[in-house]
Amino acid sequence: MLEGLLIGGVALIIINLVVRDQTQFRLTRLRTELLGLRSEERRVADRRDEVELMVAQIADALMRADRRRQSLEKGCGAMQAHIEAIQAMLAGGDEG
Amino acid sequence: MIWVFAVVVVGLIAVLAELLLSYQKRAHELRLLQEPLRRRIRGHAKAMQDAVGGIQAIATEQVAEFTTQLQGLARRADELREALLGLEQQVLGDAARIAAHDDLIEEVDPNAGKIDAEETPEDSVHRAQEYLRQEVDGHRLSMQRDVEVVRRTLVLLEAKLRRGASTTTDNT
Numbered sequence: 001m002l003e004g005l006l007i008g009g010v011a012l013i014i015i016n017l018v019v020r021d022q023t024q025f026r027l028t029r030l031r032t033e034l035l036g037l038r039s040e041e042r043r044v045a046d047r048r049d050e051v052e053l054m055v056a057q058i059a060d061a062l063m064r065a066d067r068r069r070q071s072l073e074k075g076c077g078a079m080q081a082h083i084e085a086i087q088a089m090l091a092g093g094d095e096g
Numbered sequence: 097m098i099w100v101f102a103v104v105v106v107g108l109i110a111v112l113a114e115l116l117l118s119y120q121k122r123a124h125e126l127r128l129l130q131e132p133l134r135r136r137i138r139g140h141a142k143a144m145q146d147a148v149g150g151i152q153a154i155a156t157e158q159v160a161e162f163t164t165q166l167q168g169l170a171r172r173a174d175e176l177r178e179a180l181l182g183l184e185q186q187v188l189g190d191a192a193r194i195a196a197h198d199d200l201i202e203e204v205d206p207n208a209g210k211i212d213a214e215e216t217p218e219d220s221v222h223r224a225q226e227y228l229r230q231e232v233d234g235h236r237l238s239m240q241r242d243v244e245v246v247r248r249t250l251v252l253l254e255a256k257l258r259r260g261a262s263t264t265t266d267n268t
Contacts, residue, residue, distance in 0.1 A: 005101035012108035023119035030126040037133040044140040047260050051144045054253045055151045058246050062158050065242035068235045072169050075231035079176045082224040086183050089217050
């Protein structure tokens with residue numbers, strides 16, 4: 001009986017040590033994972049900011065391009081009118 | 097003696113149970129802390145996908161549309177430039193003829209050309225050239241630049257997303 005308890009006690013001590021080591025290893029891994037997730041979250045948030053800025057830049061450039069297109073169309077129309085006016089002026093001059 | 101050993105063994109069992117429980121509790125806490133971070137990462141990724149998905153489709157379509165329109169407008173501007181060049185040559189030819197004629201009649205009426213303050217065809221052509229440079233060529237160049245900005249930013253955006261996707265896959 002005494003021997004049994006002795007052997008059991010030693011075995012329990014060994015089991016305790018093994019369990020402690022293994023669980024500490026698992027906890028360390030979980031802590032590292034948590035730190036990794038924190039930095040990953042920061043990185044993704046930064047990337048999101050950059051992506052949103054780029055999206056805003058694209059939307060802005062598209063709007064600007066559309067306005068320029070309208071101005072260009074207007075400019076071409078006005079230019080056509082200028083040319084017609086000059087042609088009329090020249091035709092009038094020739095007739096005079 | 098047996099009692100002492102029995103108590104020690106029971107104590108060791110209690111320590112083992114306590115160890116397992118406390119470690120499980122700590123692991124649970126750590127997992128709980130991870131969950132909001134994972135949720136936030138998923139939220140960022142989804143927001144990026146939504147923002148990029150919408151703008152990518154629109155921008156690709158608009159860039160193609162703008163490029164076609166720009167080509168058409170550039171053709172029209174070139175036609176206008178040709179027409180203006182023709183007018184300029186015509187006006188300069190006329191002006192040379194008039195100058196030659198003025199030289200002949202200068203002795204009779206030296207102030208003949210200065211009385212009329214109205215805009216001459218030369219002035220009109222110069223004004224039209226200026227207008228063409230500022231309002232047509234200027235806007236055309238600006239539009240080209242804007243379309244190029246959109247195209248380049250789209251490429252950068254795609255590269256950034258690809259890089260981001262590969263690093264996220266590596267980390268998970």
